[in-house]
Amino acid sequence: MAEIRLQNLAHSYSATPSGPEDYAIREMSHIWEQGGAYALLGPSGCGKSTLLNIISGLLSPSEGKVMFDSTVVNDMSPEQRNIAQVFQFPVVYDTMTVYDNLAFPLRNQGMDEKKIQIKVGEIADVLDLQPLLKKKAKNLTADEKQKVSMGRGLVRDDVSAILFDEPLTVIDPHLKWKLRRKLKQIHEQFNITMVYVTHDQLEASTFADKIAVMYGGQIVQFGTPRELFEKPHHTFVGYFIGSPGMNLIDVTPQPGGVGFGDIHLPLSEGLQQRLAATQWSTLKVGIRPEFVHLWDGPYDDAMCAEVTYIEDLGTYKIITLKLAGQLLKVRVPEDKPLPQGQAWISFPGQWLMLYADDYLLEASPANEVPHE
Amino acid sequence: MSLTLEHVSRAVDGQIWIDDASLSFEPGSFNVLLGRTLSGKTSLMRLMAGLDKPDSGRVLMNGKDVTKVAVRHRNVSMVYQQFINYPSMTVFDNIASPLRQAGVSNEQIQEKVLETAKMLRIEKFLTRYPLELSGGQQQRTAMARALVKDAELILFDEPLVNLDYKLREELRQEMRLLFEARHTIAIYATTEPNEALALGGTTTILHEGRVIQSGRTPEVYHQPKTVLAAELFSEPPINLMPGRIEGNEVSFANFVHFPLNVDLRNIGDGDYRFGVRPSHLSLVPSNDDDLELAVTVELAEISGSETFLHVRNEHFSLVLHLPGVHAYDVDASIRVYIPTHKLFVFDQQGRLIQAPGLRMARVA
């Protein structure tokens, strides 16, 4: 087991990088604590696979240090770092049976056959592979193959961390459920450091204790799924997490708060002060579709918006509204009565976020309005 | 233009790929084919396009039998999973290619390509090559090429599967808007129930080559005709419990009894399977009729805005889909509530007898 520390890490694929655009990973320092379940979440091209390969040892970073516990491992290969990795496409040794596949890493270590049998049996139990042990690996379905890939990582005693590179990509949705649960159960049972790369925010949220959201080669926010959901530090996090993402509206400062069109949104004292003290070129407010309050009927303090479209997604509905020329989405549970034509909404102060140049502005601590 | 499939079947090497499928699609409609991998979605689309011939049955377009007509004589476009573009042509030429094939004049080509590119928001990339673009942009180029032809039938074979989650959400919305004002029939294959719900229109559920159910999406979702349809069209998977109705009582696995609900009174005595959606279960009773169950927590999956709680007792396991964060430790004992007026009832053969909110006639 290991604590993984990244110090002043940066990576460029070109030999002579001239500016930030040449870097796949921009300078970052980060600690992954031992035993945690982490997710690296971001869109394609954000650098998450590069970061994963740097952690695993398949790629050597052009700058900075990677440390396992207190040893610098930059030049160590994956096998030297005791890393196990599960790839996007199931990798199994076709000519061997499932049993032999799982036993392979142990045999390479020279472990005793009796011990191998016990270990393989244990892992096969955890992954529900017992009935398949004698089958040839190439005849398995995609999800069974992925389980075998995971099994090869789990079967080793000395594994320091297991890295997953979008492992559920080729799996059908109904099987994804089962495998995700399996992963979570494995983490609870074995307490190994696990890092999971994905572009699916639901996968990341349900698996990880903490998620690192990556954008443009940087970790934009690192927090629990709840923190990322309730208080995104960056507009990208607001947009990327949650389905649908956060509503973001350009605003201009007004006395007592901010506004757009003919709408005025009051801000707390602390926040107004903070805003006045900040330099900015773009100013936005963000509120998640789940937090927009939909009144049952006309209400004095509420804003009136026009209903443009309603989507029924079974468990919930998404109402698209037009407020002072801006489109907004509201997410309501399935039973809620739907507004016709017009809707009255308000933005609860605790969920309304203010972003200057895409970064979250918070009221200075001394004047902060009590949250939660 | 309407599309009809009559008793279409196809088998390859002794394996049945499509089993007696009969479907019909209205002009200007958006239709989803929902099913697991290898359920026959691609095979069915290939039969609709004319890339393959059915072993039996007919394909009719606008009432005319086109079963024997080759694909290039049918007015069809197709968008694939892998973003298929001509790599040596610019985006403009890619989109223009079907028009050039049809011998359309250059000014018209210019106009149409620009119009379609604008619709798909790729007008800035017209001079670039497909491989220089991101995945989402490449797929939009492929879609533009399919749309510019103004074909009567456009087929989408899981086109968004290789794209990011967020990009998928965006493109789905764009697609819906794109098709609103057109007369084409769009057919979209996917494995994800949520995508079917988001895209709307009609949904046809396929399983092992057979059509399980077909109809307007909200109807198919809220009133699955069989257990299989309910299972295939739900994410997270629907909870199913075997049970029995006897006299005035319903019992699950012989241990939980509750008095017969008003809606369930018309059903005769017997063994049935009861279904309840994960989002209808809750941790607090919402109704006097609610059934209380003592369970232990197996696992709590928490995303920022919702929790999937996996629970079990000694007879069956359930999944709850709860809004908000509910962190429970493994093996914690809690109570869950099942609203009895939201139960689905299926008979032993898997047919729907009762769906929530739907008063159905007594089944013999």
Added chain:
Amino acid sequence: MSKVQNNKAWWLVMPVFLLVAFSAIIPMMTVVNYSVQDIFDQSSRYFVGTDWFRQVLQDPRLHDSLLRQFIYSACVLLIEIPLGIAIALTMPTKGRWSSLCLIVMTIPLLIPFNVVGTIWQIFGRGDIGLLGWFLNNVLGISYNYAANASDAWVTVLIIDVWHWTSLVALLAYSGLRAIPDVYYQAARIDRASSWAVFRHIQLPKMKSVLLIAVMLRFMDSFMIYTEPFVLTGGGPGNSTTFLSQTLTTMALGQFDLGPAAAFSLVYFLIILLVSWVFYTAMTHGEKN
């Protein structure tokens, strides 16, 4: 695949059809015709039915030739396939060296058959050939392919290996290139030795390519004519007289068209049978 029928395509295929008929099917039918007739000259021919087949299948000269041929093909496969794979494994995969390597490997394949034979004929001579002179005078090994049967065999084998191993190497190389990198990465993580990587990843994934290589090499070596003929003329004695040479002598030298034609057909059937056996054996695993 039951594609929708389009009969216009047949018109485009017609010329090819005629060409194949003219260059392959008609001559083949002629051979069949000869094999059932006793031919003295243009005017006198008699139908003899299966007589030639019976005679030919009992001819000891043909049996010897056939045996020699099988041994030769077996040796060729046993040397060339492993050697080709070994070369492919060591060929560089990126950069300038890889292109250079590929070009160098292709050169032997481009040389015409009789030129190859001639090159080695001179190369191996004891008096003016570099190899022959070197072996006889510097290393003290007596080497004379014209007089010594085993020397002749070795030389003919070496010629084929020199000429054709590149084909196996190039096919194996392309097979190796097709293996996705993830497999190697996974093997590294599993701490597999290079032998394990070869056995469990590379070899299984090269199977289809190797099948082609084996079948091509078998068919070519089984039909070999020019190189041994140019090198030794089939000698010393009969030691390097392979099947095609025997048949040619029979047909053209002795004008025994009947027996030669009969055996040609048997020859053809043997190749067909062995190829079919190879193919089924190697794809049998896939069906499971």
